[in-house]
Structures are given as structure tokens and as C-alpha cells.
Amino acid sequence: MATIAPPAPALDGLIEPDRVHGSLYTDPAIFAAEMERIFHATWVYVGHVSEVPEPGDYVRKTLGREPVIMTRDKQGQVHLLLNRCTHRGAQVCDRARGNSSALRCPYHGWTFSNAGKLLGYPFNAGYDGTGAKKDLGLGRVARVAEHRGFVFGSMAEDGPSLLEHLGGAAETIDRVCRLSPEGEVELTTGWLRHEVRANWKMLLENETDGYHPQFTHSSIFEVAESGIPALYGDKTEAVCRDLGGGHTENDLRPAFRALDRPLGWFGTTPERVPDYVSRMHDAYGEEADRLLVDGSSHVMIFPNLFIAEIQLFVLRPVQVDRTVMEVTALQLKGAPDMNRRLLQQAIGSVGPAGFLLADDGEMYERAQRGVAASDPEWMVLRRGLHRERLDDHGYTIANNTDELPQRAIWRRYRELMEADR
Amino acid sequence: MSAPVSLPMAGDETAPGRACAGAGPEDALLRDVERFVHREARLADTHAYDEWEALWTDDAVYWVPGEEDDPERGMSIVYDNRSRIATRIAQLKTGKRFAQTPESRLRRLVSNVELLGEDAGDVLVGASFMVGESRERGTTLWIGHVEYRLRETGDGWRMAGKTVVLIDRDQPLPTLGFLL
Numbered sequence: 001m002a003t004i005a006p007p008a009p010a011l012d013g014l015i016e017p018d019r020v021h022g023s024l025y026t027d028p029a030i031f032a033a034e035m036e037r038i039f040h041a042t043w044v045y046v047g048h049v050s051e052v053p054e055p056g057d058y059v060r061k062t063l064g065r066e067p068v069i070m071t072r073d074k075q076g077q078v079h080l081l082l083n084r085c086t087h088r089g090a091q092v093c094d095r096a097r098g099n100s101s102a103l104r105c106p107y108h109g110w111t112f113s114n115a116g117k118l119l120g121y122p123f124n125a126g127y128d129g130t131g132a133k134k135d136l137g138l139g140r141v142a143r144v145a146e147h148r149g150f151v152f153g154s155m156a157e158d159g160p161s162l163l164e165h166l167g168g169a170a171e172t173i174d175r176v177c178r179l180s181p182e183g184e185v186e187l188t189t190g191w192l193r194h195e196v197r198a199n200w201k202m203l204l205e206n207e208t209d210g211y212h213p214q215f216t217h218s219s220i221f222e223v224a225e226s227g228i229p230a231l232y233g234d235k236t237e238a239v240c241r242d243l244g245g246g247h248t249e250n251d252l253r254p255a256f257r258a259l260d261r262p263l264g265w266f267g268t269t270p271e272r273v274p275d276y277v278s279r280m281h282d283a284y285g286e287e288a289d290r291l292l293v294d295g296s297s298h299v300m301i302f303p304n305l306f307i308a309e310i311q312l313f314v315l316r317p318v319q320v321d322r323t324v325m326e327v328t329a330l331q332l333k334g335a336p337d338m339n340r341r342l343l344q345q346a347i348g349s350v351g352p353a354g355f356l357l358a359d360d361g362e363m364y365e366r367a368q369r370g371v372a373a374s375d376p377e378w379m380v381l382r383r384g385l386h387r388e389r390l391d392d393h394g395y396t397i398a399n400n401t402d403e404l405p406q407r408a409i410w411r412r413y414r415e416l417m418e419a420d421r
Numbered sequence: 422m423s424a425p426v427s428l429p430m431a432g433d434e435t436a437p438g439r440a441c442a443g444a445g446p447e448d449a450l451l452r453d454v455e456r457f458v459h460r461e462a463r464l465a466d467t468h469a470y471d472e473w474e475a476l477w478t479d480d481a482v483y484w485v486p487g488e489e490d491d492p493e494r495g496m497s498i499v500y501d502n503r504s505r506i507a508t509r510i511a512q513l514k515t516g517k518r519f520a521q522t523p524e525s526r527l528r529r530l531v532s533n534v535e536l537l538g539e540d541a542g543d544v545l546v547g548a549s550f551m552v553g554e555s556r557e558r559g560t561t562l563w564i565g566h567v568e569y570r571l572r573e574t575g576d577g578w579r580m581a582g583k584t585v586v587l588i589d590r591d592q593p594l595p596t597l598g599f600l601l
Binding site for chain 2: 096188189190191192193194195196197216218219220222223224324327328329340343344346347348351352353355358359361362363365366369
């Protein structure tokens with residue numbers, strides 16, 4: 001790209017293994033560098049194949065701050081095109097989603113195929129001999145790849161493959177998919193968009209922060225029965241894990257295995273969703289019992305995809321102190337009786353008025369206002385340093401309320417921000 | 422563009438204005454539901470949680486749609502049955518619902534109240550609203566259309582349904598901690 005890459009900011013004095021400087025959340029120059037060095041360098045989650053199931057389907061998305069159109073062409077291939085006419089810059093796609101073989105810019109009528117090729121322009125003799133048609137296809141995300149239907153894009157022409165990028169986090173996506181008797185999730189329930197006046201990293205760090213739920217969310221736990229407080233307490237068997245690459249999870253399975261109740265992770269019982277349970281047994285045989293006990297994943301896939309058991313969030317940085325969370329309910333292919341419950345549970349929990357997320361949103365904004373104070377200058381990420389340990393697969397884990405995930409995120413952040421380019 | 426475009430001009434309309442309707446039974450009903458709607462607005466604005474909750478019937482549905490039109494198939498901002506309304510109120514009353522601690526300062530205008538019809542004995546009412554919300558985050562203006570399903574009981578009007586359709590329901594919205 002012909003943009004002038006900002007020089008690597010000097011992060012030397014700002015990120016230490018167990019504390020980070022407050023200016024990382026407030027400095028616009030650092031934010032600009034992040035967009036370039038993180039969102040335009042690594043793999044970023046964009047959308048899911050179930051959002052464009054048929055040839056010709058398209059849906060508007062973002063990659064970091066880039067406006068993207070995710071399309072499926074007539075051969076069935078998924079493309080990530082930039083929503084900007086190659087002529088004079090107008091958005092070529094104004095509807096949120098639809099189906100069309102071509103995208104026509106309303107400004108001067110230039111028309112592009114849903115694979116991004118320039119098909120034609122009105123009064124075409126005016127371009128005789130200019131080569132316009134050959135050179136002026138829509139901009140595209142340099143690399144597109146999917147894992148289990150999750151579509152990621154990378155603005156970098158070269159670099160690690162998606163699977164290399166995901167590393168240990170790929171299995172957390174597989175785990176979610178295995179809760180479907182057909183091995184697939186679908187995103188078909190539309191999106192809530194919740195905007196907070198906070199830096200995007202406040203959200204990134206909070207998604208696998210197992211320390212906050214009993215406090216930030218104390219109001220809902222006081223009035224509604226929930227298994228969550230026990231999972232994020234001092235005595236839980238659940239652990240947090242550094243999956244490498246800045247990906248982190250709260251692995252709740254040890255606690256659910258101790259309880260040994262099928263669907264206990266979702267606060268329900270097999271009797272309430274008999275069709276689902278029987279389809280799971282047909283699909284997975286004896287393994288189904290373990291899958292139903294283990295439940296879903298709670299994983300923050302760096303830098304912008306958060307899977308919270310039954311919801312999927314996309315973190316969208318807008319400016320240094322503004323972030324949008326887009327959130328939808330996960331739906332399990334082939335499980336209609338379960339899906340209704342998943343949707344209603346998600347509606348209660350998330351979005352601007354959610355029983356849980358409204359309070360997270362409030363805390364992000366309070367933290368953003370708080371870090372504007374100059375003393376102390378640092379955020380402390382020391383919790384559980386003394387009890388980090390390796391699991392059977394060689395990943396570092398710690399108690400579920402520890403700040404291992406935040407330390408892991410900042411380590412990856414620093415690597416990317418300081419990489420030679 | 423320099424060539425003029427032919428557009429209809431003001432004054433072209435030939436339809437006469439509607440004659441002023443006299444005060445009939447429908448006007449009395451309209452006045453009555455307006456009084457209810459204004460009271461509901463005041464209770465929500467002043468965080469009078471118990472009185473507000475008492476306005477609902479047992480089969481109540483409180484719905485604030487997002488971009489999706491079917492709450493059984495798509496995400497909603499709020500889609501509460503009576504039990505979830507009770508949970509929402511109980512959560513607010515803990516004093517630890519941080520999205521609403523401290524409470525937002527609120528004032529709403531409900532206007533353009535119309536009787537939309539009747540369904541199974543309930544009166545359907547439509548209105549437009551604007552809510553100003555002030556908190557440390559800043560001042561937010563919430564604007565939209567509201568539809569009530571009102572039921573006359575021995576104890577006055579009750580809400581069996583309230584649907585609040587924000588004009589920007591498909592756009593990013595700030596945290597919504599108060600009763601819309």
C-alpha cells in the first residue's frame with residue numbers, strides 16, 4: 001500500500017511484563033500505529049460464511065476501520081472487497097445486505113462484479129485507450145481464509161497462514177462447532193451494535209478477565225440465579241490460558257467436568273431440549289455426553305473476535321476513545337430447539353441494554369475517563385504471576401481470576417507494534 | 422446540474438383540509454390513554470421503579486427491537502416477558518446496576534398520540550417520543566416511535582405491551598441502562 005506507515009512508536013517505557021502505561025489507551029498516535037501495525041498486518045476476523053449462504057449474497061462488514069463488502073460469487077467463492085468505487089471514491093454498496101451479481105456505483109454508474117472485477121462504465125468511449133477496465137477492479141483484502149466457516153482477512157500480502165495465526169485458538173473454534181450435531185455454527189440472528197467511549201483494548205483485555213464478573217456484574221447475580229459467579233471465584237477449578245499469538249481463554253471445562261451435568265454449562269437440562277440431545281448422540285455417539293458436559297468456548301481471538309459461549313462479538317475500533325462491539329447469538333446448525341434458547345439468552349445478556357453488557361460498557365467508559373488522570377501512570381497486571389504453570393499441552397495457565405490473559409495480550413501487542421516492516 | 426427539474430409546487434394540492442371532528446367517545450378515549458401514556462413516561466423518567474412495574478399485566482411483553490423485525494428469530498435490544506421485566510427492575514433496585522448508578526437524568530416528550538385500533542379487547546396506541554438522557558458520558562438523545570397495548574382493568578389502565586422502535590436501531594447505540 002502507498003500509505004506512509006507511521007514509525008514504530010517507542011513502547012519501551014510503556015509496556016512491562018506486569019504493568020502497562022495509561023497513555024496506551026489515550027494517545028491518538030499510538031491508535032493510528034495500531035491500525036497500521038495490528039489491524040493491517042495480522043489476520044482479522046471479518047464475518048461468517050452463513051451470512052452469505054447463496055451465490056450473489058453480500059453483506060457489509062469492517063476489517064478494523066476498513067469498510068468491506070463480503071460477497072459470494074457464482075462459483076461459491078467468498079470475497080472481501082473494499083466498499084469504495086475505484087473511480088471517485090463513493091461507496092459502491094449502500095445496503096447492509098442483499099443479493100446481486102453486480103455492484104453498481106450510484107455516482108457515475110460504474111459497475112463491478114461481486115468478485116470485484118470492473119464490468120463497465122457509462123459512455124465508455126470516454127475511456128478509449130486508458131486501460132481503465134483492466135486496472136480498476138475494486139480494492140480487496142489481500143488474503144482471505146476461513147476456519148470452520150469463520151472468515152478472516154489480512155491486509156498483508158505475505159505472512160503466516162490463518163492456521164498458523166490461530167495456533168491453539170483454532171481448537172476453541174472447533175469446540176464451539178462440535179456443539180452442533182452438524183458440526184457448524186450459523187450467524188443468522190442479526191446484530192446489535194453497542195458503542196462505548198473507550199479504547200478498544202479496554203474491551204480486548206476485559207473479555208478474558210476472570211476477576212471482574214463478581215463485581216461488575218454483582219447486580220444481576222444478586223437477583224437472578226447464575227452459575228457464573230462460582231466460575232469466576234477464588235475456588236473454581238476453571239483456569240485461564242495463554243493460547244499463544246495474543247489469543248486467550250477462560251477454560252471453564254474443569255469446573256463443568258467436576259459438576260458432570262450435561263448442558264449444565266448452559267443452565268439447562270437434556271429434558272428441556274430432547275431433540276437436540278438426541279441429534280448430538282446420533283452425530284457423536286458416546287462422545288456426545290462429554291461434549292454436552294464441556295460446553296462452549298470463552299475465548300478472545302486476537303485482535304477482534306470474542307466468542308463468549310453463546311454469543312459472538314466483533315470489536316471494532318473507531319477512534320482512540322471509541323469502540324463498537326457488534327454482537328450476535330451463535331446458532332447451532334441442526335438444533336432448532338436449542339437455538340431458540342440460545343437467542344433468548346443472548347438477548348437478555350448482551351447489547352446496549354443487556355443484563356451483563358450494559359455494565360461492562362459502563363466500566364469501559366469509567367476506566368477510559370479514569371486513565372486520563374496522571375497519577376498513577378500505570379495499570380497493574382500482576383495478579384497470579386506467582387501461580388502461572390504449564391498444562392499438559394505446554395500452554396501457560398493460571399487461576400481463572402488471574403491476569404495471565406492480559407499479560408499475554410500485551411506481549412503479542414508489543415511484538416506486532418515493534419516488528420520490523 | 423443546471424437544467425431545472427420539474428417538481429410539484431406547494432399550492433398544487435387540491436384536497437381540502439379535514440373538517441374539525443367534534444368531541445365524541447373516541448376523543449374521550451384518546452384523552453384517557455394520553456393521560457396513561459404521560460404518567461408512564463413520568464414514572465420512567467423519575468426512576469419510580471415499583472410504580473412503573475405495577476403498570477404491566479401478567480402477560481406483558483416489553484420489546485425494543487434492533488435491526489431485526491422478528492424477536493423470535495433475531496436479536497433485540499430488549500425483549501422482556503413479565504418475568505424478565507421483574508428481573509430488570511430488581512437489578513436496577515440493587516443499587517449496583519452500574520449502567521444506571523448513578524441514575525441518568527431523564528426527561529421525555531411523548532407526542533402525536535393516536536388510537537391505532539383494538540385487538541382482543543386491548544386498545545392499541547401509537548406515539549412519537551424523544552428522551553434526553555444526561556450522565557457523565559454526555560447527553561444522549563433517544564428518538565423513536567412507541568406502540569402500546571393497553572388494557573382496561575377494574576384498577577385502571579395497564580400495559581400488556583410496549584414496543585419502542587428507535588430511529589437508529591440499526592446503528593451503534595450507547596449503553597441503555599434506563600427504562601426506555
